[in-house]
Amino acid sequence: MRKDVVLAPGPTQVPPQILAASAKPTIHHRTPQFEAIFADVSKRLQEVFQTQSPVITFAASGTGAMESAVVNLLSPGDKAITVEAGKFGERWGELCKAHGVKNVAITCEYGDVVEAAQVAEALKANPDAKAVFTTLSETSTGVLSPIEQIAALTSKTDAILVVDGISGLGADVLRTDAWGVDVAISGSQKALMLPPGLAFVSINDRAQARMAESTCAKYYFSWAKALKTLAENTTAFTPAVNMIYALQASLDMILGEGMEEVWARHARLASALRAAAKAMDLELFAKAPANNVTAIRVPDRVEGGKIPKIMRDKHGITIAGGQGTMKGQIFRIAALGWCNTFDVTTALSALELTLSELGYPVEHGKAVGAALDVLAGRVGAAV
Amino acid sequence: MRKDVVLAPGPTQVPPQILAASAKPTIHHRTPQFEAIFADVSKRLQEVFQTQSPVITFAASGTGAMESAVVNLLSPGDKAITVEAGKFGERWGELCKAHGVKNVAITCEYGDVVEAAQVAEALKANPDAKAVFTTLSETSTGVLSPIEQIAALTSKTDAILVVDGISGLGADVLRTDAWGVDVAISGSQKALMLPPGLAFVSINDRAQARMAESTCAKYYFSWAKALKTLAENTTAFTPAVNMIYALQASLDMILGEGMEEVWARHARLASALRAAAKAMDLELFAKAPANNVTAIRVPDRVEGGKIPKIMRDKHGITIAGGQGTMKGQIFRIAALGWCNTFDVTTALSALELTLSELGYPVEHGKAVGAALDVLAGRVGAAV
Numbered sequence: 001m002r003k004d005v006v007l008a009p010g011p012t013q014v015p016p017q018i019l020a021a022s023a024k025p026t027i028h029h030r031t032p033q034f035e036a037i038f039a040d041v042s043k044r045l046q047e048v049f050q051t052q053s054p055v056i057t058f059a060a061s062g063t064g065a066m067e068s069a070v071v072n073l074l075s076p077g078d079k080a081i082t083v084e085a086g087k088f089g090e091r092w093g094e095l096c097k098a099h100g101v102k103n104v105a106i107t108c109e110y111g112d113v114v115e116a117a118q119v120a121e122a123l124k125a126n127p128d129a130k131a132v133f134t135t136l137s138e139t140s141t142g143v144l145s146p147i148e149q150i151a152a153l154t155s156k157t158d159a160i161l162v163v164d165g166i167s168g169l170g171a172d173v174l175r176t177d178a179w180g181v182d183v184a185i186s187g188s189q190k191a192l193m194l195p196p197g198l199a200f201v202s203i204n205d206r207a208q209a210r211m212a213e214s215t216c217a218k219y220y221f222s223w224a225k226a227l228k229t230l231a232e233n234t235t236a237f238t239p240a241v242n243m244i245y246a247l248q249a250s251l252d253m254i255l256g257e258g259m260e261e262v263w264a265r266h267a268r269l270a271s272a273l274r275a276a277a278k279a280m281d282l283e284l285f286a287k288a289p290a291n292n293v294t295a296i297r298v299p300d301r302v303e304g305g306k307i308p309k310i311m312r313d314k315h316g317i318t319i320a321g322g323q324g325t326m327k328g329q330i331f332r333i334a335a336l337g338w339c340n341t342f343d344v345t346t347a348l349s350a351l352e353l354t355l356s357e358l359g360y361p362v363e364h365g366k367a368v369g370a371a372l373d374v375l376a377g378r379v380g381a382a383v
Numbered sequence: 384m385r386k387d388v389v390l391a392p393g394p395t396q397v398p399p400q401i402l403a404a405s406a407k408p409t410i411h412h413r414t415p416q417f418e419a420i421f422a423d424v425s426k427r428l429q430e431v432f433q434t435q436s437p438v439i440t441f442a443a444s445g446t447g448a449m450e451s452a453v454v455n456l457l458s459p460g461d462k463a464i465t466v467e468a469g470k471f472g473e474r475w476g477e478l479c480k481a482h483g484v485k486n487v488a489i490t491c492e493y494g495d496v497v498e499a500a501q502v503a504e505a506l507k508a509n510p511d512a513k514a515v516f517t518t519l520s521e522t523s524t525g526v527l528s529p530i531e532q533i534a535a536l537t538s539k540t541d542a543i544l545v546v547d548g549i550s551g552l553g554a555d556v557l558r559t560d561a562w563g564v565d566v567a568i569s570g571s572q573k574a575l576m577l578p579p580g581l582a583f584v585s586i587n588d589r590a591q592a593r594m595a596e597s598t599c600a601k602y603y604f605s606w607a608k609a610l611k612t613l614a615e616n617t618t619a620f621t622p623a624v625n626m627i628y629a630l631q632a633s634l635d636m637i638l639g640e641g642m643e644e645v646w647a648r649h650a651r652l653a654s655a656l657r658a659a660a661k662a663m664d665l666e667l668f669a670k671a672p673a674n675n676v677t678a679i680r681v682p683d684r685v686e687g688g689k690i691p692k693i694m695r696d697k698h699g700i701t702i703a704g705g706q707g708t709m710k711g712q713i714f715r716i717a718a719l720g721w722c723n724t725f726d727v728t729t730a731l732s733a734l735e736l737t738l739s740e741l742g743y744p745v746e747h748g749k750a751v752g753a754a755l756d757v758l759a760g761r762v763g764a765a766v
Contacts, residue, residue, distance in 0.1 A: 004408065004410065006408075006409065006410065006411055008411050010621070011409045011410070011411055011412065011621070011624060012409075013408075013409070014408065014409045014625075019406040019407070019408070019409075019625075020406060022405060022406055022625065023402040023403060023405055023406035024402075025387065025396075025397065025402070026389065026394045026395075026396070026397045026402075026572070026578045026579075027387070027389065027394070027701070028389055028391050028394055028701045029394065029579070030703075031695065031701065059442065059443055059444045059447075059579065059580050060442055060443050060447070060603065061442045061603070061620040061621045061622075061623075062620075062621065063602070063603050063620045063621075064442075064443070064447075064603040064620075067602050067603045071600075076600075094602065095602050098600055098601065098602040099600045099602075100600060187621070189409070189621060189624075195409045195623065195624055195625035195626075196409075196412070196442065196621045196622065196623050196624055196625075197442050197580050197623030197625070197626060216600065217454075217459075217481055217482045217483060217599065217600060218481065219446070219450050219477065219478050219481040219482075220443065220444070220446050220447040220450045220604075221603075237444040237445075237446045237447075238393070238394070238444045238445065238446075238570070238572060238579045239444075239579065240444075240578065240579050240580030240623075240626075241394060241572075241578055241579055242397075242402075242405065242578035242579075242580070243578075243580060243623075312414065318410070318411045318414065320411075320413075
């Protein structure tokens with residue numbers, strides 16, 4: 001009896017009640033019935049995004065929402081700063097290049113963090129930079145960006161701060177308005193516990209003021225069109241109706257738990273995963289670990305590519321390997337979205353079996369025990 | 384006991400077995416399991432699209448796929464011909480303008496058809512036009528375009544023929560390869576009987592050859608990225624996994640019936656709707672009616688805006704009113720996708736009650752009877 005569990009940094013597990021909501025009969029989107037639903041989710045997304053600004057919803061993957069930020073805020077020839085600490089930070093650079101935006105990339109070794117001081121230097125050296133593109137939790141390395149400190153810098157300049165929170169928002173703390181983040185982006189298949197297919201963007205007044213100046217070509221991803229229709233409780237183009245039903249069910253669960261507790265739960269579970277890795281003498285890859293995904297170095301003499309493969313094919317547990325040059329060097333476990341203590345113990349039990357099989361010395365139960373110690377409050381949380 | 388039925392030109396009714404398929408547990412997209420599913424649907428979509436060329440799938444509404452055609456085939460400053468017989472044809476003009484493409488618009492009165500001879504003239508007058516953008520079935524007017532004749536013209540030129548079949552493909556005959564259509568586009572929430580959220584594009588060799596020349600800025604909607612990953616049975620960006628499950632179930636139903644019969648069924652149902660309209664002394668709006676939607680003029684002395692409203696609010700039957708200047712002048716009934724004889728009789732029964740209520744003289748059962756006569760083969764099909 002296979003019982004598959006997705007513990008990858010997205011897609012994540014979707015609760016049955018959300019899947020059931022997504023299977024309700026499709027209604028027409030130009031009706032008072034749909035408009036009431038769309039008004040409800042758009043309003044409640046503001047709480048998840050921790051903002052009073054409008055949150056627009058696209059039928060798209062997260063990358064579409066990232067592209068929307070570039071094409072609505074900038075013009076060809078403009079300059080922007082891109083924080084590129086991993087594969088998803090690098091996507092900002094690719095998006096800028098695709099649209100003729102000159103980007104000043106701030107990079108670091110994979111696993112390391114781009115510090116706010118580096119952003120401060122870049123802003124000083126490039127006072128004409130019109131935007132700073134960052135990543136809340138860099139999914140490819142498991143690193144958390146110091147968004148609060150970066151926002152403290154950009155708030156004092158004319159540069160618009162855009163945060164890709166596709167995998168992080170809802171798992172790692174992001175106080176959009178309180179910190180001064182101008183634009184926050186997320187996707188459906190992460191902390192929101194939905195299938196993939198929706199992407200979201202919150203846009204504050206500063207960012208909205210910038211839209212009028214932008215000459216990048218756009219249509220489907222036009223914020224002006226989306227904001228105009230949002231004010232009328234509808235969308236510019238046909239919305240993914242059944243995904244919006246699912247979003248309603250997700251918001252019931254998330255806001256029922258409360259954002260502070262949602263963040264605290266992700267913090268506890270990630271802390272337990274980190275303690276478990278250490279108990280197995282495994283090294284964490286991220287210098288500043290995020291809570292949405294835990295990246296662990298493959299130990300010496302273990303064939304790294306086999307870890308996610310055995311976890312999935314033999315045990316039914318989907319985790320992620322490394323991307324790009326990190327392939328075979330790391331593996332990533334995400335207690336992201338609809339997860340609790342027993343998702344962590346499941347992941348660690350499967351990991352213990354898998355590493356044993358690959359010849360790594362494992363004392364069965366040790367990692368699980370270390371996690372339970374943290375989750376039961378018997379020891380302090382790991383770093 | 385309300386029993387809502389959507390008979391609008393999209394979204395359309397989604398069969399329960401497709402909704403159930405969409406509610407299966409979300410799996411990770413970078414797995415052999417998902418790749419097998421994606422390979423299967425991508426292969427079988429070719430039969431629906433009547434092409435041997437690859438069919439790419441975007442997580443987006445249909446407009447996103449339309450935009451992809453403009454940005455992958457053309458460059459700013461290029462010239463294109465846009466066939467604009469209604470709101471959706473006009474969208475091609477808007478998309479060209481958004482991307483700096485000079486478009487020569489061929490227009491006509493709403494309800495009328497742009498003839499192939501007009502396209503021939505435009506091609507002659509604009510030998511530098513790099514593409515011709517058309518609409519299979521113009522949803523706003525119910526008019527069918529003469530795509531076969533237009534394709535016979537474009538095939539002899541260097542202009543790429545793009546057909547927006549978002550609402551028409553699968554309902555009105557489109558023989559993509561046989562006719563010489565270069566690019567065909569569709570969406571999920573029409574004849575494919577799915578919720579909204581997926582858009583599809585088939586791209587033949589001629590169109591693929593043109594991609595390399597295009598300098599329009601693009602990223603999420605890049606055909607090159609989509610084709611490269613499709614060849615590896617995956618997508619460039621996270622696919623809408625659960626919608627792909629639903630698509631599998633849809634293709635089982637559609638290809639189980641067979642494309643020729645799917646088209647014939649839509650033709651029969653639309654023919655019955657047209658006969659019923661005439662039996663009620665109502666006038667068809669489209670000079671060359673499509674089978675995906677039937678547009679009917681509001682009779683004199685009836686308040687047009689009330690027809691869809693009473694149909695929906697009192698009887699639970701969602702049809703469409705008119706868009707733009709056609710608002711209040713027409714109403715549109717679509718026996719599109721998962722529809723049979725009794726969807727037509729339901730629509731007509733509700734319409735008889737509605738028009739009675741609005742003071743139009745109605746002999747109850749007359750429109751239903753006229754439809755049944757056609758569907759039973761007792762009289763020849765109406766125009």
